[in-house]
Amino acid sequence: MRYKLVELEPYRPEDTQQKIDEDHGLHPDDKYLKPGRIPHIWCPGCGLGIVLAAFIKGMDSMEVNVDNCAVVSGIGCTGRVAGYLDMDTYHTTHGRAIPFATGLKCAKPEMEVVVFSGDGDLFAIGGNHLIHAARRNMDLTVICVNNFNYGMTGGQSGPTTHMTAKTVTTPYGNCEYPFNLTHLAYASGAVYVARWTSFHARYLIESIRKCFSKKGFKFIEVLTPCPTGYGRPNKLGTGLEQMKDYRDNSEIRNGINPMEADAALRGPIVVGEFVDQEKPTFLDRYNEDILGKMSSSG
Numbered sequence: 001m002r003y004k005l006v007e008l009e010p011y012r013p014e015d016t017q018q019k020i021d022e023d024h025g026l027h028p029d030d031k032y033l034k035p036g037r038i039p040h041i042w043c044p045g046c047g048l049g050i051v052l053a054a055f056i057k058g059m060d061s062m063e064v065n066v067d068n069c070a071v072v073s074g075i076g077c078t079g080r081v082a083g084y085l086d087m088d089t090y091h092t093t094h095g096r097a098i099p100f101a102t103g104l105k106c107a108k109p110e111m112e113v114v115v116f117s118g119d120g121d122l123f124a125i126g127g128n129h130l131i132h133a134a135r136r137n138m139d140l141t142v143i144c145v146n147n148f149n150y151g152m153t154g155g156q157s158g159p160t161t162h163m164t165a166k167t168v169t170t171p172y173g174n175c176e177y178p179f180n181l182t183h184l185a186y187a188s189g190a191v192y193v194a195r196w197t198s199f200h201a202r203y204l205i206e207s208i209r210k211c212f213s214k215k216g217f218k219f220i221e222v223l224t225p226c227p228t229g230y231g232r233p234n235k236l237g238t239g240l241e242q243m244k245d246y247r248d249n250s251e252i253r254n255g256i257n258p259m260e261a262d263a264a265l266r267g268p269i270v271v272g273e274f275v276d277q278e279k280p281t282f283l284d285r286y287n288e289d290i291l292g293k294m295s296s297s298g
Helices: 013-022 028-032 048-061 078-084 097-107 119-125 127-136 181-188 201-212 227-231 239-249 282-297
Strands: 069-073 088-091 112-118 141-146 192-197 218-223 250-252 269-276
Touching (some): 078 112, 127 181, 181 218, 192 201, 239 250
16 A cells, blocks of 8 residues: 655644634634644543533633633643633643632633643642632632543543552552542532533533633533543543443433532443532622721721
8 A cells, every 4th residue: 555645834824814814714613722733732532622622612602702811721631721722821830720820810800710720730739729719719710621640641640540440650450549529629619510521512511601600619520531541551442432431321410419429430420510509709708808898997
């Protein structure tokens, strides 16, 4: 068999901008993406592209002004999202996405601030920041892509790795109990808590839409395949086969206590919108309780 090699054309930003200006020849979502950054670097079968597309769809359907929205991410596979979006983004150091987003929200409270990161970044090195941001009810939307391992650095075990699961650091099986992220977020004070898989893209879009219209600390967990780092050692199959497992094994149970929301390695996965409540945000209370008293006493 003979292959004909196609000569690659050099990337010319001016050509891409011309296509954008003409609104012709590009994907409809390209107006939200930095020219020249696609195709992305994520592995075949990874669910991150679906999650990114869902975020763009949710933002577009709510007509969110990109000039009034910022995305902050940490380190890891999910952290690369910040580099693809053509808007104000910040790729922070490991575990520090939420404190940076907190400072940004306090400095510019009128902005929509979204944290987009992974389970390891948010709940291991960044776990302390997350629970206190939820406790304060900071007006942030946190989208956590949970692939159950540190995928970018080779597939090490992390805070959500299933019991008995094999990784490069647990070759005989993991013996540590994993976090239930939705339960932890709810117990810390989140006003909105949901979990979906990358198979449930339309449900995920709707949850993202709700987050853009709600004040307070909102948390969405998205379970996604990691065929390279997690699927291979645990014989979970390809990314497509894992998506079929999500389809067959997921059960939507809206409104349940997140403590009951299991996500088994091989077996039932509980998804849905678990928490949706209202309470004053940190800035609401700060402006009323602190600044209000300071101005009245002065």
